[in-house]
Amino acid sequence: MPFAIETWQSRYRIAIIGGGPAGSACALALARLGVSDVVMIEAGDYQRFRIGESIPPESRRLFHALGIEREFLEQGHAPCYGSCSYWGSEARGYNDSLMNPLGHGWHLDRCRFDRFLASQAHARGVQVHIGATLTHSTPKANGFTLDIQHATPQGRRMLRIHADQVVDASGTRAVFARQRGSLKQGSHPLICLAALLGLRETAPPSSLSHLEAVEQGWWYGAFLPDARLLLALYSNAASIKAGQLWKSEQWRTLLAATRHIAALADQAAPLTGRIASFPAPSYCLDHVGGRGWLAIGDAASAYDPIASQGICKALANGLLAAEVLQAQSGLERYAQAVHAAYQDYLALRRHWYGLEQRWPHASFWKKFHERIAG
Ligand SMILES: Cc1cc2nc3c(=O)[nH]c(=O)nc-3n(C[C@H](O)[C@H](O)[C@H](O)COP(=O)(O)OP(=O)(O)OC[C@H]3O[C@@H](n4cnc5c(N)ncnc54)[C@H](O)[C@@H]3O)c2cc1C
Structure with a gap:
């Protein structure tokens, strides 16, 4: 659904910065609680x-x-029945959802999913502005003024609005929280080098997520809706630099040397485009909120993608934040919940990476074990 360009108000009860899963979930939850006068601004346009x-x-x-359960199911994302991993040894491991009473998970068309969530919030009365980027914010006695750059087909313009309360849902940029002085604690630099390939056949050959640890890091493969295969190498800056792994030829060579993930690529058309690079940091903000504002989703805390928890965390934070905003109290409880969940995640990450001990002297694993042990 396209987002019509709506007239901006000069004042809102709540402004949500960022229209990813966290921002849209918060917007939807606020609408369900009957809170009106909410605006969500999204810098992108849900096309890329x-x-x-x-x-x-x-x-x-x-x-x-x-x-939105029924509406989500109608979207037709690809079912995911668990994961198949080669981690810690050459033995294949499975973690499947066959016995899960909730059924299976999904491999999303992520762009379509984010657009869907925002359009659901819009349909429930939230004003959504795409191409709108928060550039600056100033605290006032009863809220904040927000400076926004809005790109429309007619060109760019700057505008200023007032919001009584602000939700930072801007992802790892944490743009508003950092303007308030919040700092990221424990950032762990992981880099994802990914390629999206078209499949030769339209039917996906596997409905699992595939993982394989290698000396330089780990590979991930998943078949996505619309006959596409996502292959990604997760590594660190030192290993990427040493092997020039951002170059498609080197990336392909490393892929070909895997024992298992390479077989997935056989189902797809050869890689022709470039390898895309995405930072995947892990951290938690020291302060996830303050007077009149809070941060949710990746703006508040970001997890290693190996946990596959980022989107659920974003949705859960959005739900909890809406309650705090409506009640205008409970920020401390919210902050405790975010920090406790982050500690649980760190324990899980320690356990998961600790299982892989085959390359103790390789740069990626050595650095990881040193950092996560502490
Ligand atoms: C490589 C990689 C792989 C991942 N794989 C998985 C996975 O398989 N499963 C999983 O659950 N999680 C995964 N994650 C994590 C997951 O993507 C995030 O946890 C999730 O997107 C967080 O949602 P969010 O809404 O908080 O942030 P985002 O999805 O980042 O959304 C933030 C939004 O804010 C907008 N924005 C930013 N700055 C501004 C501004 N100044 N003004 C207005 N808007 C702004 C952005 O355009 C964006 O749309 C992965 C992450 C990475 C990096």
Whole structure:
């Protein structure tokens, strides 16, 4: 659904910065709580490829809580029945959802998913402006003034609005929270080098997520809706630089040397385009909120993609934040929940990476084990 260009008001009760899963979930939850006068601004236009596509069966509960379960199921994203991994040894491991009472998870067309969530919020009365970027914010006695650059077919313009409360849902940029002085704690630099390939056949050959640890990091492969295969190498800056892995030839050579992931690529047309690079940091903000504002989703805390929890966390944060905003109290409880979940995630990450000990002297694994041990 396209977003018609609406007239801006000069004042809103709540402004949400960023229209990813967290921002849209918060907007939807506010609408369900009967909170009106909400604006969501999104810098992009939901047309370009977005990464982060694997969601677990538990997402269904969150869609239900947001009142969009049926609408989500109608979207026809690809089912995902679990993962198949080669991690810690040459033995194949499975983690499947066959016995899960909630059913299967999904491999999303992420761009379509984000657009869908925003359009659901819009349909429930939230004003949504795409191509609108927060550039500056100033605290006032009763809220904030927000300076916004809005790109429309007629050109760019700057405007200023007032919001009584602000939600930072701007992803890892955490643009508003950082303007308030919040700092990222424990940032861990992981880099994803990904390629999207067209399939030779229209039927996807596997409905699992595929993982394989290698000396330089780990590979991920998933078949996405519309007959596409996503292949990604997760590594660190030192290993990428040493092997020039951002170059498609080197990336392909490393892929060909994998024992298992390379077989997925056989189902797809050869790689012709460039390798795209995405930072995938892990951190938590020291302050996830303050007077009149809070941060949600990746703006508040970002997890290693190996956890496949980022989207669920974004939706859950959006739901909880809406309650805090409506009640205008409970920020402390919200901050505790974010920080406790981050500690749980760190324990999981320690366990998961600790299982792989085959290359103790390789730069990627050595650095990882040193950092996560602490
Ligand atoms: C390589 C990679 C792979 C991943 N794989 C998975 C996965 O398989 N499963 C999973 O669950 N999670 C995965 N994640 C994590 C997941 O993508 C994030 O946790 C999730 O997108 C967080 O949602 P969000 O709404 O908080 O942030 P985002 O999705 O980043 O959305 C933030 C939005 O804010 C907008 N924005 C930014 N700055 C401004 C501004 N100044 N003004 C207005 N708008 C602004 C952006 O355009 C964007 O739309 C992955 C992440 C990476 C990097």
